[in-house]
Amino acid sequence: MDATAGGAPQAKAHDGAPAPLEYRHTFSTRVTHWLSALALLVLVTSGLQIFNAAPHLDASDKSNPARRVLSIEGGQTPDGRPLGQVVLFGHAFTTTHWLGYTDDGMGGEGPRAFPGWLTLPGYQSLADGRLWHLFFGWVIVLCGAWYMAAGFARKDLQLLVLRPSDIPKLWPMQAYYLRLRPEPPAHGKYNPLQKAAYTLVLFVFAPLIVLSGMALSPGIDAIANPITVVFGGRQFARLWHFVFMLALIGFTGVHLALVASTGVVNNLRSILLGTYRPGKYEGTGP
Amino acid sequence: MKRRLFIATSVAALTGCGLNNKVNQSGFHQVLEKTQWLNEAVIGTRGSARLYTDADVDREFRTNGFDTPADSKYQQMAADGFRSYKLAVDGEVEHPQAFSLRELRAVQSLTQVTRHDCVEGWSAIGKWSGVPLAAFLRLVRPTARARYVVFHCMDRSPDNVPYYESLNMVQAAHPQTLLALDLNDKPLDADHGAPVRLRVPTQLGYKSAKWVGRIELAADYKNLFGGKGGYWEDNGYEWYAGI
Numbered sequence: 001m002d003a004t005a006g007g008a009p010q011a012k013a014h015d016g017a018p019a020p021l022e023y024r025h026t027f028s029t030r031v032t033h034w035l036s037a038l039a040l041l042v043l044v045t046s047g048l049q050i051f052n053a054a055p056h057l058d059a060s061d062k063s064n065p066a067r068r069v070l071s072i073e074g075g076q077t078p079d080g081r082p083l084g085q086v087v088l089f090g091h092a093f094t095t096t097h098w099l100g101y102t103d104d105g106m107g108g109e110g111p112r113a114f115p116g117w118l119t120l121p122g123y124q125s126l127a128d129g130r131l132w133h134l135f136f137g138w139v140i141v142l143c144g145a146w147y148m149a150a151g152f153a154r155k156d157l158q159l160l161v162l163r164p165s166d167i168p169k170l171w172p173m174q175a176y177y178l179r180l181r182p183e184p185p186a187h188g189k190y191n192p193l194q195k196a197a198y199t200l201v202l203f204v205f206a207p208l209i210v211l212s213g214m215a216l217s218p219g220i221d222a223i224a225n226p227i228t229v230v231f232g233g234r235q236f237a238r239l240w241h242f243v244f245m246l247a248l249i250g251f252t253g254v255h256l257a258l259v260a261s262t263g264v265v266n267n268l269r270s271i272l273l274g275t276y277r278p279g280k281y282e283g284t285g286p
Numbered sequence: 287m288k289r290r291l292f293i294a295t296s297v298a299a300l301t302g303c304g305l306n307n308k309v310n311q312s313g314f315h316q317v318l319e320k321t322q323w324l325n326e327a328v329i330g331t332r333g334s335a336r337l338y339t340d341a342d343v344d345r346e347f348r349t350n351g352f353d354t355p356a357d358s359k360y361q362q363m364a365a366d367g368f369r370s371y372k373l374a375v376d377g378e379v380e381h382p383q384a385f386s387l388r389e390l391r392a393v394q395s396l397t398q399v400t401r402h403d404c405v406e407g408w409s410a411i412g413k414w415s416g417v418p419l420a421a422f423l424r425l426v427r428p429t430a431r432a433r434y435v436v437f438h439c440m441d442r443s444p445d446n447v448p449y450y451e452s453l454n455m456v457q458a459a460h461p462q463t464l465l466a467l468d469l470n471d472k473p474l475d476a477d478h479g480a481p482v483r484l485r486v487p488t489q490l491g492y493k494s495a496k497w498v499g500r501i502e503l504a505a506d507y508k509n510l511f512g513g514k515g516g517y518w519e520d521n522g523y524e525w526y527a528g529i
Contacts, residue, residue: 053406054404062410062411126406132318135317135318216403217329217528217529218489219325219488219528219529220329222332222333222334222336223332223333234409
């Protein structure tokens, strides 16, 4: 989301002729973007595979059913039909064929938390899920470090950080997206909601999802037990890791909706080739 | 749209069952397996597992893994209170010998309340007592060629493959690595690995082999069974189980 050109956010060409292309995303931004997107996809799908091996999340250090927040269970109804259930804070929801009792990744169905079409690999294999997860964990951490270092060196990353002066503009910006306001509030290179989202993802959720994953490692726990302790223990860290995943999926969903709704060709060109054509969506995109 | 298509095709490509099987034998799968050596280099065997108190202990300690050995030899030993059990140590040692349970208990005793972290994701806390493996190894004196301690176990997989595990000398010498004899103040029961199991609290649970029958010191594990250093390792799990 960096622009080497910078400057005024409003469209330059109102006289009918399209504005010239502007070089906006550097090589390192484009490469780390796509590698991270691939890594995120692999990490989520292999992570759900790993979840399937112990399909419950407890707000505790050791496993403790009395502190269970979520479980996804497969079984049978009293009359022998398959039953899938999601139990969230003690409330059971029937989810047969979707969660709990679902696609086994091998053409059939069986007791299984997340379905085969959502997990990597599709069939049940904790060993392979772990191999994918731990490899792409390194990929996304190194990409993140590369992106942040390059952005910081360009003095670009600093522009993406939410500042106190942005806070009063958050609602006006949201009002613009909800079409309650014709124009976005005046802002710099990035709009206040964009800054809030990227600040949360880059400086809060990304570090927290890495740390909560590290907290699950008995080897890291032996070296740096406070990491596990701050998340409330090992099982609690597993719960947080899942929650942070949901947050990042939420971000990705909003991101993709904005990609599609603010000039999809222009947006894709800029993140593939680096060039963006300034226009009416300037400063309101993904 | 391109991006959506990219995601859709990536999901199909990555999770498609047929392709997965090909990936398993591919060079890329071998790259994935090598991540463990990076993890071992970064994390290694340092620090100590957190020590808990008696109040944290799970009285009903969860069991996992293979069924308790059902063969007549094990059953006879168990019926006899393991009086006839001997833990043989051989391979790259200067003093190959066999220890009775009484002799093991006389070596040295350490009690620790530690958390057991299963690779599946669950955790349980137990109070373990037994012989620090480091003290035990000092008695049998590994030779200079010894690089791994291999634990041969009395249990077998459903298709009759024996369980085994291995540690390198650093992991074996870690002060918390125990040849556990007691769980929660009582001699190990059959389901928890009687009479001797390994406890490695700094690694995942599959390293903590149950029903240890023989210890071999070896220069390498490549010529043993599947060649990956353990039963689960031969079945796709990492030898380095610190993460």
